[in-house]
Amino acid sequence: MEIPKQYEPKEVEGRWYPEWETNHYFAPETQTNPDAPVFTMVIPPPNVTGFLHMGHALNHTLQDVLARWRRMKGDRVLWLPGTDHAGIATQMVVTRQLAEQGIDRRDLGREKFIEKVWEWKAVSGGTIQRQMRIVGDSVDWQRERFTMDDGLSNAVKEVFVRLYDEGLIYRGEYMVNWSPGLQTAISDLEVEMKAVKGSIWHIAYPVSGNSTASGSEHFAGLAEAYAALNEGEAKSGLLKTPQGTFVVVATTRPETMLGDTAVAFNPEDERYAELIGKTAVLPLVGRKIQFIQDAIVEKEFGTGLVKVTPAHDPNDFAMGKRHNLEFVQVISKEAKITDAAPEKYRGLDRYEARKAVVKDLEEAGLLLKIEDYTHNIGQCQRSGQVVEPLISTQWFLQMKPLAEPALQAVLDGRTKIIPESVSKIYCNWLENIQDWCVSRQLWWGHLIPAYYTPDGTIIVARDEAEARERLLSQKLDPNTPLTPETDVLDTWFSSQLWPFSTLGWPEETEDLKKYYPTDVLVTAQDIIFFWVARMMMMGLKFMGEVPFRTVYINALVLDPQGQKMSKTKGNVIDPLDVFDKYGTDAARFALTAASTTGLTLALQESKLESARNFANKIWNATRFVLMNCGDILEDQEPLAWETELSEPSLADRWILSRLQYATAEVNLALTEYRFHEAAATLYQFFWNDFCDWYIELSKPFVTSAEASDENKAVKRRIIYILERSLSLLHPLMPYITEELWQRLPHRGKTICLNEFPTAAARDEQAEREMELFTGLVSKLRNIRSTFNIAPSISINAKVAATEATSQAVIAAMSAQIKRLARIETLEIVETIETQKGSVRDVVSDIEIAVPLEGLVDFEKEKARLEGTLTKLGKELEGLQKRLSNADFIARAATEVVAESRGRAAEVEDQIAKLNAMIAAM
């Protein structure tokens, strides 16, 4: 059998996924035992426009680890895949593509455009699915869903109508975040605040009656007067000059002054009390505006006087409502100045208008000061455009009544969020939740199921027929012409139903009964509010039960420098490049191993390399077995490990015990979502225990041509350990393990459905005894290395142990000690007498002497031993200090005290032996 020395992932990876998929190994029905526990996960549906990024690679890998593990354990596993129609993102992609063909979306019309989107989806929408197959995601493709599927769209309608009927959905005119680029309202969550360097402009508004101001004259010297006024401690925005009295407001958006309808100050601000009842004249416009008092205004900020633009600022909007102000909309949905502003500004873009306004104010002598100012500006998450707060008629979902149960479910532990710290973020958000603007002025999405009568009455209904019924029940003419709503719903409105809409809700399907609630949701932290919290609310509302028992938040993948990946920084790593370069299994292993308790994960090249090396190690260990155990493999019989051919040796008992340990650790770690511990345990067990020690120890038996019972037994054991190891590794490294497992004698069709190891008791005695052996071999190797003894040179050694156990281990393992430490003659003696010219050392109770006459600088050797002695001395000092503390003896656990005593005795013994050795030199 020809097996390459190096593992070539590309040779292997392409082979298995089609095999798994065509045989439906990932369908829950594969598990036919009716009593098998059910394990369900729904995939966070990626955007249909999307492609896998590093975060997905991590997210999918962890889910797949869980799915494969549970499936092998015998659970009925459903991991349900699907994609999200991603309203804005998809509409943007298709619009752009059409534009490239010279087609304007608007010319095409709504219906045709939507057709184009579906066409686009059919052709290029499958990228994610293809990539998921590369990663190895063991999802049930037969249950794949899309948020715009008929079934899911029905669920959306159903939910909308029910919420409306309950009074939780309302339509109204409010201030929303408007994206001028996308021409739609967006929710608060879709606005990203970014720090931007700007300015703050101080503008003087003449106070009526105290000046002859009409809005067009020029004032001189105001800036100097203002500067003089604010030189001292007592700052004020009330400027009294021979030309009249002025109030000075400070703003970051001077162009909005065109829509000002008041100037506000804090009711407790005595500086401005005299302004009550007066009005100001709005420069450039000439409108008389009133002074109002409102607690929202901070006395300390700026001048303590705020210009109020109720139609273009959320706070001003609130003040406008409170004080019954006029709402003058001077900025349009296109972010241009409207006809409500003086003629010269009309039609200007908001930033051009800003320049014009600033220039005109300056010319009027009313611009008193400009300061540099860095503040946060809301940007549209999708288009990147600066959001314009606008008053607009939209649909809203009232959140407080829904949020309360979702908050409770986490507080009382019905849903557990891991890591724990994230649940605080979740709770905090729900406690301060605001109503959600769910309508979008887009074409691609779920139409809001509402109709309007000619007089503007709103009828919310699942379809037109139902709308007419509802008209009738409201004693209205059922034949009234109805105009359907044209707004669609926020994408997240449908995704929030995902855990049950994908299972068939509102129909009471078998799947829904069987698989809801799901067990785990593995997701990223950036969609906790967008998605997780809302799913909690909807699951509780419509299913009466939490949508998932556990939410595991996977880390944010950073670049190797610990920086967030972003297109603008140019540090985005394509996971497929990584998978291609290091191999899928290695990349998956590295991601799992890096999934520690932290919320971020910097992807180190070195981690990937070491994972690739690990895959190679697995490959070569199997290669060794395949090359040497041909006679056993030819049988292709099920492994009969249960039938012993000979008494197991210390090494056999030890490796079995280590396997039990690793098995227990992996199962426990995965149960508790400690992915890195599962990976680390497997790495250490396979490499350090199995390869470095067990395979080495097996060589004399395995490579022997003689078909003795003992040799056969070792071969069977090594195959057994290897088979169990591959099974343990499979959830993390599916391809290489399937490939290699298929070459071993096995019982099933695929390792995917092979029985996952369960742990039996450890053999602690074997582990302790083995430690004596490995300790002794390591010491002998250390001596060789310290004195530069070439491997080709054989040396002799004497050992003497005081304990019976050690003596037995040495006797039983002497051949192996000689082989692994390259010892020619190993003399086992009762005591080692003073021997000049020998290098001496001690491990546990075993004394070692290696005669190296003439090869050794004994001054150096003395220093080496004294180094050890110093270390041991320090330890003993600590132990003695502890043991002489009466409080320690009295209060510490008895086993801790006993352990300290035992260790102290051992250290004392070793110190004595080392001292004797040094004395003898």
Next chain:
RNA sequence: AGAAGCGUAGCUCAGCGGCAAGAGCGUCUGUCUUACAAACAGAGGGCCGUGGGUUCGAGUCCCACCGCUUCUACCA
């Protein structure tokens, strides 16, 4: 401005109340020892951010401070 998290070996991180503080990578020294040089064997490297406190005992728990990161809110 609030909230959370993190500061442990050159780098990336484990360890979170008690064995002599670990791993991977990097470094140094040997070695192609019949699976693997993507390997093997050995070695060096740490006032566990700073200062207090709790405890018989503290990287490990509490408080303060310093530094970094993230989230939420936002002041015109």
